[in-house]
Amino acid sequence: MATKAKKAYELKPVAPHRIDAPGAVTEMPTPREMHHAHIFTDKNYDAMVEFYQMLFNGSVTNEHVHEGKHQLAFITYDDHDHRVVVIKQPGWGTKPERPVGLSHIAFAYSSLGELIFIYKTLKAAGHPAPHWTVNHGNSTSLYYRDPDGNEVETMLDNFSALETQDYKRFYQFTEEFGEMSEGNFDPDKMVKLYESGVPDSVLLDREQVRKMAREGTL
Ligand SMILES: [Fe+2]
Structure with a gap:
């Protein structure tokens, strides 16, 4: 059922991001953002x-x-x-256990401190712990499930955007990179190290994470 406008709202002229005159678009455009x-x-x-x-x-x-x-x-x-x-x-019921289709949606944050704050907030609210926490090299990522079981990734690029892209293009999944699972970390240990003052330059570095995970400190 349609309702009346929720408050006085004056309709405005449309104002898109840009106006391209006919013929101005000459090649296949790329999205501005997801x-x-x-x-x-x-x-x-x-x-x-x-x-x-x-x-x-x-x-x-x-x-x-x-x-x-x-x-x-x-x-x-x-x-x-x-x-x-x-x-x-x-x-419509529930999500099938192994659905084909979209696997997860990922949201990029600005700092490790933000990822940790989200982790602690969801935990305090009684939300299940992330089912996967990993330093991919290019990113530090924590994966949660929403109440229906859809996977949601909260992530931080470990480098500037272009350097992250280079890591992905030239290094990830090489022999030197090792197994992806070597970047797994315990989120509670991550919180502890972060709060005890271990710098982000260490906690976001996959080589350091691999080492600390091997030693059992992360
Ligand atoms: Fe992802």
Whole structure:
């Protein structure tokens, strides 16, 4: 059921990112950014909306019920109108155990301190621990499951963007790189080391992580 505008809202002229005159686009464009993800859910709708708001420290910009059809919540974490949409599809049931299709969505943060704050916040809220924590070399990543079991990665690039891309292109999965699992770390040990003052230059360095993991300190 449609509702009246929620507050006095004046319709404005459209103002896109850029206006290209006919003929101005001469080659296949690349996306400016990955904008949002749509996630279907059913019985866990409320928990899903709560989870993404908590994960993002975000807010619902619009929630709408299509009577007898579905219900949807638009959630954002920045100045865009939505980044994740959670859509309740009554009767659709649960996620299959080994679904083909999208594996996870990843959100990049700015520091190890932020990844650790998220880890501690979700843990304090009783959310299950991340099922995978790994230094990929290019990134430091913690993987969680949302209430429906969709995988969500919180990550930090370990280098500047271009250097990270070089690491990916030229080094990851080489012999010298070793097994990916050698970069696994215990998140509680990571918190402890971080809070005891071990610098990010050590905690984000895959070679150091491999060494500390072998020694049992991480
Ligand atoms: Fe990923």
